[in-house]
Amino acid sequence: MERGNFIGSILGLAIGDAVGYPCEFRSRETILRTYPPNGVEGPVALQDPIWPRPPYIVGTEHPAGTYTDDTQMTIAVARGLLEAGSDDIDGVMKAIAGHFVRWSRSADNNRSPGATCMSGCKALAGGTPWPQAGVADSKGCGSAMRVAPFGLLCWSDESRLLELARASSLLTHGHDAAIEGAAAGALLVARAMQGQSPEELYQAVATCCGGRSADFDACWEKIPGLRKSVPASVLCEGGLGEGWVAEEAVASALYCYWQSPQDFRSIVLMAANTDGDSDSIACIAGGIAGAALGVDAIPTEWLAVLEDADELRELAEELWSASRQ
Ligand SMILES: [Mg+2]
Numbered sequence: 102m103e104r105g106n107f108i109g110s111i112l113g114l115a116i117g118d119a120v121g122y123p124c125e126f127r128s129r130e131t132i133l134r135t136y137p138p139n140g141v142e143g144p145v146a147l148q149d150p151i152w153p154r155p156p157y158i159v160g161t162e163h164p165a166g167t168y169t170d171d172t173q174m175t176i177a178v179a180r181g182l183l184e185a186g187s188d189d190i191d192g193v194m195k196a197i198a199g200h201f202v203r204w205s206r207s208a209d210n211n212r213s214p215g216a217t218c219m220s221g222c223k224a225l226a227g228g229t230p231w232p233q234a235g236v237a238d239s240k241g242c243g244s245a246m247r248v249a250p251f252g253l254l255c256w257s258d259e260s261r262l263l264e265l266a267r268a269s270s271l272l273t274h275g276h277d278a279a280i281e282g283a284a285a286g287a288l289l290v291a292r293a294m295q296g297q298s299p300e301e302l303y304q305a306v307a308t309c310c311g312g313r314s315a316d317f318d319a320c321w322e323k324i325p326g327l328r329k330s331v332p333a334s335v336l337c338e339g340g341l342g343e344g345w346v347a348e349e350a351v352a353s354a355l356y357c358y359w360q361s362p363q364d365f366r367s368i369v370l371m372a373a374n375t376d377g378d379s380d381s382i383a384c385i386a387g388g389i390a391g392a393a394l395g396v397d398a399i400p401t402e403w404l405a406v407l408e409d410a411d412e413l414r415e416l417a418e419e420l421w422s423a424s425r426q
Pocket of ligand 1: 169170171212213380381
Protein backbone atom coordinates (compact mmCIF):
# COMPACT_ATOMS: atom_id res chain seq x y z
CA MET A 102 0.00 0.00 0.00
CA GLU A 103 1.33 3.41 -0.93
CA ARG A 104 1.93 6.39 1.31
CA GLY A 105 -0.18 8.50 -1.09
CA ASN A 106 -3.30 6.41 -0.40
CA PHE A 107 -3.01 7.03 3.35
CA ILE A 108 -2.44 10.76 2.85
CA GLY A 109 -5.22 10.84 0.26
CA SER A 110 -7.71 9.26 2.65
CA ILE A 111 -6.95 11.52 5.63
CA LEU A 112 -6.74 14.74 3.62
CA GLY A 113 -9.69 13.55 1.52
CA LEU A 114 -11.99 13.06 4.49
CA ALA A 115 -10.96 16.38 6.03
CA ILE A 116 -11.55 18.35 2.82
CA GLY A 117 -14.84 16.53 2.27
CA ASP A 118 -15.89 17.53 5.78
CA ALA A 119 -14.79 21.13 5.12
CA VAL A 120 -16.61 21.38 1.78
CA GLY A 121 -19.77 19.92 3.35
CA TYR A 122 -19.69 22.08 6.50
CA PRO A 123 -21.52 25.13 5.08
CA CYS A 124 -24.18 22.79 3.65
CA GLU A 125 -25.00 20.89 6.85
CA PHE A 126 -28.54 21.60 8.18
CA ARG A 127 -29.48 23.12 4.80
CA SER A 128 -31.68 21.57 2.15
CA ARG A 129 -30.23 20.93 -1.29
CA GLU A 130 -32.65 23.53 -2.62
CA THR A 131 -31.36 26.18 -0.22
CA ILE A 132 -27.75 25.33 -1.04
CA LEU A 133 -28.38 25.68 -4.79
CA ARG A 134 -30.14 29.00 -4.22
CA THR A 135 -27.32 30.27 -1.99
CA TYR A 136 -24.53 29.15 -4.34
CA PRO A 137 -26.07 29.20 -7.84
CA PRO A 138 -26.24 27.43 -10.14
CA ASN A 139 -24.61 24.18 -8.93
CA GLY A 140 -24.31 24.62 -5.17
CA VAL A 141 -20.88 24.80 -3.52
CA GLU A 142 -18.04 24.06 -5.93
CA GLY A 143 -15.30 23.82 -3.33
CA PRO A 144 -14.49 25.07 0.17
CA VAL A 145 -16.45 28.21 1.10
CA ALA A 146 -16.71 30.15 4.34
CA LEU A 147 -19.53 29.26 6.68
CA GLN A 148 -22.39 31.77 6.53
CA ASP A 149 -24.66 30.26 9.15
CA PRO A 150 -25.62 32.13 12.29
CA ILE A 151 -23.87 31.40 15.55
CA TRP A 152 -26.01 29.20 17.77
CA PRO A 153 -25.86 29.47 21.54
CA ARG A 154 -26.72 25.82 22.24
CA PRO A 155 -26.11 22.46 20.54
CA PRO A 156 -26.04 22.06 17.65
CA TYR A 157 -23.67 24.98 18.03
CA ILE A 158 -21.16 26.76 15.89
CA VAL A 159 -19.24 29.15 18.10
CA GLY A 160 -16.93 31.97 17.13
CA THR A 161 -16.74 34.04 14.02
CA GLU A 162 -13.68 32.52 12.40
CA HIS A 163 -14.79 29.68 10.18
CA PRO A 164 -13.06 30.46 6.90
CA ALA A 165 -13.16 28.25 3.81
CA GLY A 166 -11.38 24.97 4.56
CA THR A 167 -12.49 24.73 8.20
CA TYR A 168 -13.12 21.10 9.12
CA THR A 169 -15.55 19.95 11.82
CA ASP A 170 -16.18 17.38 14.55
CA ASP A 171 -16.08 14.59 11.96
CA THR A 172 -12.40 15.20 11.27
CA GLN A 173 -11.65 16.07 14.89
CA MET A 174 -13.01 12.72 16.07
CA THR A 175 -11.18 10.92 13.25
CA ILE A 176 -7.94 12.50 14.48
CA ALA A 177 -8.77 11.30 18.00
CA VAL A 178 -9.32 7.75 16.72
CA ALA A 179 -6.03 7.84 14.81
CA ARG A 180 -4.10 9.16 17.82
CA GLY A 181 -5.59 6.50 20.08
CA LEU A 182 -4.81 3.75 17.58
CA LEU A 183 -1.21 4.90 17.17
CA GLU A 184 -0.76 5.20 20.93
CA ALA A 185 -2.15 1.71 21.61
CA GLY A 186 -0.16 -0.01 18.87
CA SER A 187 -0.78 -3.74 18.82
CA ASP A 188 -2.60 -3.63 22.15
CA ASP A 189 -5.75 -5.70 22.63
CA ILE A 190 -9.19 -4.30 21.99
CA ASP A 191 -9.61 -2.99 25.54
CA GLY A 192 -6.32 -1.12 25.39
CA VAL A 193 -7.12 0.42 22.02
CA MET A 194 -10.59 1.57 23.11
CA LYS A 195 -9.26 3.07 26.35
CA ALA A 196 -6.66 5.02 24.36
CA ILE A 197 -9.30 6.30 21.93
CA ALA A 198 -11.62 7.14 24.84
CA GLY A 199 -8.90 9.32 26.35
CA HIS A 200 -8.56 11.28 23.12
CA PHE A 201 -12.35 11.62 22.79
CA VAL A 202 -12.60 13.11 26.28
CA ARG A 203 -9.75 15.55 25.61
CA TRP A 204 -11.38 16.63 22.34
CA SER A 205 -14.81 17.04 23.94
CA ARG A 206 -13.36 19.47 26.48
CA SER A 207 -11.19 21.44 24.06
CA ALA A 208 -11.91 24.95 22.83
CA ASP A 209 -11.83 23.64 19.26
CA ASN A 210 -14.97 21.59 19.92
CA ASN A 211 -17.25 24.36 18.60
CA ARG A 212 -18.35 23.02 15.23
CA SER A 213 -21.74 21.45 15.83
CA PRO A 214 -20.65 18.14 17.39
CA GLY A 215 -23.31 15.44 17.60
CA ALA A 216 -25.28 15.35 20.84
CA THR A 217 -24.80 11.57 21.10
CA CYS A 218 -21.03 11.88 20.69
CA MET A 219 -20.97 14.49 23.45
CA SER A 220 -23.08 12.26 25.68
CA GLY A 221 -20.69 9.35 25.15
CA CYS A 222 -17.68 11.54 25.93
CA LYS A 223 -19.36 12.77 29.10
CA ALA A 224 -19.99 9.19 30.22
CA LEU A 225 -16.38 8.23 29.44
CA ALA A 226 -15.11 11.27 31.36
CA GLY A 227 -17.26 10.23 34.32
CA GLY A 228 -15.69 6.78 34.41
CA THR A 229 -18.30 4.68 32.61
CA PRO A 230 -16.50 1.68 31.01
CA TRP A 231 -16.23 2.10 27.23
CA PRO A 232 -18.58 -0.77 26.27
CA GLN A 233 -21.41 0.98 28.15
CA ALA A 234 -20.54 4.63 27.46
CA GLY A 235 -22.56 5.02 24.27
CA VAL A 236 -26.25 5.77 23.92
CA ALA A 237 -27.73 2.29 23.54
CA ASP A 238 -30.42 3.07 20.99
CA SER A 239 -28.64 5.77 18.99
CA LYS A 240 -27.72 5.12 15.38
CA GLY A 241 -26.56 8.63 14.47
CA CYS A 242 -23.70 8.67 11.98
CA GLY A 243 -21.21 9.91 14.58
CA SER A 244 -19.51 6.56 14.94
CA ALA A 245 -19.41 5.85 11.18
CA MET A 246 -17.89 9.19 10.14
CA ARG A 247 -14.64 8.74 12.09
CA VAL A 248 -13.47 5.19 11.24
CA ALA A 249 -11.08 5.73 8.31
CA PRO A 250 -7.99 5.17 10.53
CA PHE A 251 -9.11 1.57 11.18
CA GLY A 252 -9.40 0.98 7.44
CA LEU A 253 -5.94 2.40 6.85
CA LEU A 254 -4.00 0.89 9.72
CA CYS A 255 -5.70 -2.53 9.74
CA TRP A 256 -6.32 -3.03 6.00
CA SER A 257 -4.35 -6.29 5.93
CA ASP A 258 -6.15 -7.80 8.95
CA GLU A 259 -9.88 -7.47 8.34
CA SER A 260 -10.98 -9.36 11.42
CA ARG A 261 -9.11 -6.84 13.60
CA LEU A 262 -10.38 -3.99 11.43
CA LEU A 263 -14.02 -5.03 11.87
CA GLU A 264 -13.65 -5.86 15.56
CA LEU A 265 -12.04 -2.51 16.40
CA ALA A 266 -14.42 -0.45 14.25
CA ARG A 267 -17.47 -2.12 15.79
CA ALA A 268 -16.11 -1.69 19.32
CA SER A 269 -15.33 1.98 18.66
CA SER A 270 -18.99 2.65 17.96
CA LEU A 271 -19.89 1.57 21.50
CA LEU A 272 -18.01 4.54 22.96
CA THR A 273 -20.82 6.77 21.73
CA HIS A 274 -23.43 4.82 19.71
CA GLY A 275 -24.79 1.43 20.75
CA HIS A 276 -27.46 0.68 18.09
CA ASP A 277 -26.67 -2.24 15.77
CA ALA A 278 -27.00 0.00 12.68
CA ALA A 279 -24.39 2.40 14.10
CA ILE A 280 -22.08 -0.53 14.85
CA GLU A 281 -22.41 -1.93 11.31
CA GLY A 282 -22.12 1.57 9.85
CA ALA A 283 -18.77 1.94 11.60
CA ALA A 284 -17.62 -1.49 10.38
CA ALA A 285 -18.75 -0.73 6.82
CA GLY A 286 -17.08 2.70 6.78
CA ALA A 287 -13.73 1.25 7.79
CA LEU A 288 -14.03 -1.69 5.38
CA LEU A 289 -14.83 0.61 2.45
CA VAL A 290 -11.64 2.61 3.05
CA ALA A 291 -9.52 -0.55 3.27
CA ARG A 292 -10.99 -2.18 0.16
CA ALA A 293 -10.99 1.06 -1.87
CA MET A 294 -7.32 1.50 -1.06
CA GLN A 295 -6.71 -1.97 -2.52
CA GLY A 296 -8.25 -0.89 -5.81
CA GLN A 297 -11.60 -2.61 -5.60
CA SER A 298 -14.42 -1.43 -7.85
CA PRO A 299 -17.62 0.13 -6.44
CA GLU A 300 -19.44 -3.16 -7.15
CA GLU A 301 -16.83 -5.05 -5.16
CA LEU A 302 -17.03 -2.50 -2.33
CA TYR A 303 -20.79 -2.90 -2.24
CA GLN A 304 -20.52 -6.66 -2.09
CA ALA A 305 -17.75 -6.65 0.54
CA VAL A 306 -19.96 -4.71 2.94
CA ALA A 307 -22.97 -6.91 2.17
CA THR A 308 -20.87 -9.98 2.98
CA CYS A 309 -19.07 -8.70 6.10
CA CYS A 310 -21.83 -6.59 7.65
CA GLY A 311 -25.02 -8.15 6.33
CA GLY A 312 -27.37 -10.02 8.66
CA ARG A 313 -26.35 -8.12 11.80
CA SER A 314 -28.68 -5.14 11.69
CA ALA A 315 -32.11 -5.03 10.07
CA ASP A 316 -31.92 -1.24 9.65
CA PHE A 317 -28.48 -1.33 8.07
CA ASP A 318 -29.44 -4.18 5.72
CA ALA A 319 -32.66 -2.43 4.63
CA CYS A 320 -30.74 0.69 3.62
CA TRP A 321 -27.84 -1.16 1.98
CA GLU A 322 -30.23 -3.21 -0.12
CA LYS A 323 -31.66 -0.02 -1.62
CA ILE A 324 -28.37 1.00 -3.25
CA PRO A 325 -28.46 -1.22 -6.39
CA GLY A 326 -31.97 -0.01 -7.27
CA LEU A 327 -31.04 3.66 -6.80
CA ARG A 328 -27.54 3.57 -8.23
CA LYS A 329 -28.56 4.92 -11.63
CA SER A 330 -31.02 7.53 -10.35
CA VAL A 331 -30.03 11.20 -10.06
CA PRO A 332 -28.62 12.56 -6.78
CA ALA A 333 -31.60 14.90 -6.25
CA SER A 334 -33.85 11.84 -5.91
CA VAL A 335 -31.39 9.59 -4.04
CA LEU A 336 -29.68 11.79 -1.44
CA CYS A 337 -32.87 12.76 0.40
CA GLU A 338 -35.83 11.32 2.25
CA GLY A 339 -37.49 8.80 -0.04
CA GLY A 340 -34.09 7.77 -1.42
CA LEU A 341 -31.18 6.74 0.80
CA GLY A 342 -32.15 9.37 3.38
CA GLU A 343 -30.51 12.55 4.63
CA GLY A 344 -27.49 10.89 6.21
CA TRP A 345 -28.22 11.73 9.84
CA VAL A 346 -28.11 8.04 10.73
CA ALA A 347 -25.19 5.71 10.17
CA GLU A 348 -26.56 3.44 7.47
CA GLU A 349 -27.80 6.40 5.39
CA ALA A 350 -24.52 8.29 5.61
CA VAL A 351 -22.39 5.30 4.58
CA ALA A 352 -24.78 4.20 1.81
CA SER A 353 -24.95 7.78 0.47
CA ALA A 354 -21.16 8.05 0.46
CA LEU A 355 -20.84 4.83 -1.55
CA TYR A 356 -23.53 6.06 -3.97
CA CYS A 357 -21.54 9.29 -4.57
CA TYR A 358 -18.30 7.36 -5.06
CA TRP A 359 -20.04 4.99 -7.47
CA GLN A 360 -21.19 7.82 -9.78
CA SER A 361 -17.66 8.86 -10.76
CA PRO A 362 -15.03 6.70 -9.04
CA GLN A 363 -12.11 8.39 -10.83
CA ASP A 364 -13.12 11.96 -10.02
CA PHE A 365 -12.46 13.10 -6.45
CA ARG A 366 -13.91 16.56 -7.01
CA SER A 367 -17.25 15.30 -8.35
CA ILE A 368 -17.61 12.71 -5.59
CA VAL A 369 -17.15 15.25 -2.80
CA LEU A 370 -19.32 17.94 -4.43
CA MET A 371 -22.13 15.46 -4.95
CA ALA A 372 -21.91 14.42 -1.29
CA ALA A 373 -21.76 18.02 -0.02
CA ASN A 374 -24.66 19.48 -2.01
CA THR A 375 -27.25 17.42 -0.16
CA ASP A 376 -30.07 17.70 2.34
CA GLY A 377 -29.18 16.85 5.90
CA ASP A 378 -25.78 15.79 7.20
CA SER A 379 -23.71 17.00 4.26
CA ASP A 380 -20.36 17.27 6.05
CA SER A 381 -20.52 13.68 7.31
CA ILE A 382 -21.56 12.22 3.93
CA ALA A 383 -18.78 14.20 2.20
CA CYS A 384 -16.30 13.25 4.93
CA ILE A 385 -16.98 9.53 4.46
CA ALA A 386 -17.02 9.82 0.66
CA GLY A 387 -13.80 11.87 0.65
CA GLY A 388 -12.05 9.31 2.84
CA ILE A 389 -13.01 6.47 0.50
CA ALA A 390 -12.17 8.39 -2.68
CA GLY A 391 -8.86 9.64 -1.29
CA ALA A 392 -7.88 6.10 -0.24
CA ALA A 393 -8.66 4.81 -3.72
CA LEU A 394 -7.21 7.63 -5.82
CA GLY A 395 -4.40 8.94 -3.64
CA VAL A 396 -3.58 12.48 -2.59
CA ASP A 397 -2.72 13.63 -6.11
CA ALA A 398 -6.40 13.29 -7.05
CA ILE A 399 -7.45 16.00 -4.57
CA PRO A 400 -7.69 19.48 -6.15
CA THR A 401 -4.59 21.41 -5.06
CA GLU A 402 -6.57 24.63 -4.61
CA TRP A 403 -8.71 22.81 -2.06
CA LEU A 404 -5.71 21.50 -0.15
CA ALA A 405 -4.21 25.00 -0.17
CA VAL A 406 -7.00 26.26 2.12
CA LEU A 407 -7.57 23.11 4.22
CA GLU A 408 -7.12 23.80 7.93
CA ASP A 409 -4.12 21.98 9.46
CA ALA A 410 -3.23 20.35 6.14
CA ASP A 411 0.40 19.82 7.20
CA GLU A 412 -0.56 18.24 10.54
CA LEU A 413 -3.10 15.98 8.84
CA ARG A 414 -0.49 14.90 6.31
CA GLU A 415 1.91 14.06 9.15
CA LEU A 416 -0.79 12.04 10.91
CA ALA A 417 -1.42 10.06 7.71
CA GLU A 418 2.32 9.43 7.40
CA GLU A 419 2.39 8.13 10.97
CA LEU A 420 -0.46 5.74 10.18
CA TRP A 421 1.35 4.61 7.05
CA SER A 422 4.57 3.92 8.99
CA ALA A 423 2.67 2.07 11.72
CA SER A 424 0.87 -0.06 9.13
CA ARG A 425 4.23 -1.35 7.91
CA GLN A 426 5.49 -2.54 11.32
MG1 LIG B 1 -19.66 17.76 11.45
